[in-house]
Every structure is written in C-alpha cells, then in structure tokens.
Amino acid sequence: MSAALPATGLPREQVLARLAELRAGDLAARGGRTFAYVYDPARQDIDDLGHEVYASFLDVNGLDPTVFPSLLAMENDVCAIAAAHLGGSAGTVGTFTSGGTESIILAVKAARDRAGIAQPQVVLPVTAHAAFQKACQYLGVEAVLVDVDPKTFRALPAAMEEALTDRTVLLVASAASYAHGVVDPVAEIAAIGLARGIPVHVDGCIGGWLLPYFARLGVDVPVFDLSVPGVTSLSVDLHKYAYAPKGASVVLYDDAALRRKQYYACADWTGYTMVNATVQSTKSGGPLAAAWAVLHAVGDDGYLELARKTLTATRRVVDGVAQLPGLRVLGEPEMALVALASDEVDVFVVCDEMAARGWYVQPQLGYRDLPASLHLTLTASSEAVVDALLVDLADCVDAARGVSGADPGLLEAVAALDVDALPDDVLGTLLPLAGIEPGAGLPARMAGINALLEAMPPRLRERMLVEFLSLLFTPGPR
Ligand SMILES: *Cc1c(COP(=O)(O)O)cnc(C)c1O
8 A cells, every 4th residue: 555545435345354464563562562652551341431432523523512412411520520639619610622732732821811911931840741932832821941950850849939930920839740640739839829820730641640549559759739838730641641542631620710721713704603722723632532432431440450550660760770780769759650760881772772771761861950760651451571571671781781773983973063053954964963864763872863863852852852753754665
C-alpha cells in the first residue's frame, strides 16, 4: 500500500492487515514493559468496556450539548465524580477535555481573562509540566520559571512569592510533578495566592486520580486538592490513572465565575451561534462516554485495588534500586513515578540497553542544576514485571559501565554553536551528523543524541527538536 489514495477502494481485510503491520512497529501498550505514555490496568474487562463504549459513541458530536443530551449528562456526572474525589464543594464546576494539555490551556486562559490585564504572567516551578509553557505561548502570556529545591525537587513557595509582580495572573503547583513524582507544597503556595488575590492552579493531571487512593493506603500525601484554601482550579487526567481510553481529562474550578472566563462564544459570523467550553469545537463523544463507563465499572473499590498494586510495584522498585549499585531514585516520590539517576554511568546508555532488552524507560535530560534521569511511570500492570525489571536494570548498569554515548567531538562542536545565529535550514543539516536520516526512523542507540541534546541550551534543544519533527512528518518513500 502506497501513500496515494487508492483509485478503487481496498477490501476491508487488506486495510486491516496493513494497519496490523504498522502497529507491529509500535511500543507495547499493554504488558507492563513500557514505562511511559501508556497506563495499563492489567484488566481485560476494563479495556474491553472502554473500547466498546468509545466506538459506540464515536459519531456523537460534543459540539452542542443541547442536541446530544447524553453527553451533557455524562459530562456533569464525570465532573461531579472528579470534584467529589478532589475536595470539591457545592460550588465546584468543571469541564471534560481531551487531555491534560487542553485542561491546562483552559485554566491559563481562564486566569488570563479573569485578570484582563496587559502583559500577563504565570509563575511556575521549572518542574511544572511543559504544557503550561505551551499554554502561555499560545495565549500570549509570559511564563516566569522558578527554580525548585535541588534535593527534594519540590517547588519553593518563598521563591515563587518573590517572582510575583502586579502582572501575575496565576500560580502553579504540581501534584505530582511528572519528572520526579513529588507533590509541591500546595497549601503554602495556595496561601500566597489567597493573600495576594491571585488564582492558583494545581496540576493533578497525573496524580490527581491516584494520590487520594495512595493516601488511603497509608502514603503520607500532603493535602493538594480543592479543599485547600486558595486553590482555584485543578486538572486531572482520566486517561492516566483512571485508566480511561485516551482523550479524557477534567479541569475543575472552585467557582463558576472563573470557569466562565474559560468559555468562548462567537455570534459575529453568518453561521450557527457558537459557544464552546473547550478548545475543540466538534469533538467525538467517544472519549467522554468511555471515561464515564470505565469510572462506573471500576468503582471506588476497584480503583483502590488498582492503586494497591501500583503502590506495591512502586515500593518494590524504590527498594530494589536502593540495593542496586550505580543507580539512585531522585527525591522521595509520593507518586508511582520514579526518576533514576546515576553518578557512575551514563543513564542514556542504560536506556538504550533497556530498550535492547524489550523495556521502555524514558530519558529525561539534565536541566539547570538538576541531573539527567530515567523516568518510570508505574501502573497496576507493573507489579507482575518488577522482579524482571530490577534484574535487567542491574544488568544494564553493568553493561553501561565505561561506555559513553556521547561523541566528544560533536559535543565540543555543539557547545561552540551560536544558537541565535543559526538559520533553521542549517540546523536541519546537523541532524544526519547525529545519525538521523530522513525516512530512516530513529537510530536504535539514542544515547549519543540524548547527550548532544543535553549539551545544548534549552532554546537550541527546542529548535533541533522542531527540525527533527519537521523531518519526521515529511512524506516520502517507505
Ligand atoms: C501528562 C501530564 C500533563 C499533560 O497531559 P496530556 O494528557 O499529555 O496532554 C500535564 N501535567 C502532568 C503533570 C502530566 O503528567
């Protein structure tokens, strides 16, 4: 099958066979060996229900809640469930969105439009998810980044307070942070917001659903939800630890007046009068219906059990790594997210070695004075593979000893680059030097590329990645 539209339609079997072939090249979404991007409940019944309901609501359009009242009812249910889970009160309202990024864009928009001032700023720790900086760029807001504690990786409230100006429209805290799995001191940050009259958003995209269960299982989770005075909005992704199919998140607000600033209406054109709660306008009912179904089918007892397995797996990884020479866990994560660093080996080489053994662990580049690490998102499916994981991790650390992924000549050349003087097309010509060729996919060994990226200042990293993406999304012979 080529990249051209077939002149005559192909038989269904042929289409499906080609898709299966393509899918064979993907990382495994189930089975527990992929420690980022996917959330595996290790329960076939949950997956089956999600898939079935997703498909059955695919054709329903969430554009207009008055003509598809099923979606309106389900969204109100899902938001009420999320609010009850996360310390909401009678005044709490929410919106179902396509994912964490959309929830965050909407929360930043609401805060920006509530303030209604020129040159607005958002103050956030460097550990806050990149989606906030994306939201800021899209919305014409300045992101003011604040360093975190280099030992605990938690936000520093006093440093955030110092960064406030009369143009600050929003403060951000994470519960938990993606990179290190730690919960920021939300109560202290929210108290600052309350005292200054500045809204505070808690990013519970990854931790919001799971952390209340971890707390019930005895983990010392600091309070982070809407019950904290000063927290005005909170995002929680259902397509992460609520195990709903992808395209499911909720953004909650402590009151409807703030959410109103998130909405968009337009009557200044010739078509239907448009009013949207979200960035998307036409949107499939599939993700919402599937999330509704999964929440109801799993139930509170089901989530507690999934959390119990996840917590067991996390503790075994943390304890196992403590026994493993050459690797250490960064900080003390409250979440099922661990960042593994090393003072003895190149973690990017460990990453490649793990890939060669059929595991995906995610490289995290060093940033400012925070070290490079390997990220693992643990889920209910991790428990079954933890022992094998630890054995292979130890093996990979040994294999990485004395091996450097970095090409010293290239590193030197990169350090000498003048970022701003480089035109985009010249940057593109550097990609083959790093082993990246058009149409060839990624090299099996990525340590050299990760080392190069790490040697670059963030602005140059960003430009190289944009060149890379542009190259990837160029159709060519396959
Ligand atoms: C995943 C995540 C996001 C972004 O969510 P997407 O669903 O990938 O758009 C934001 N914040 C945190 C902490 C996350 O883990």
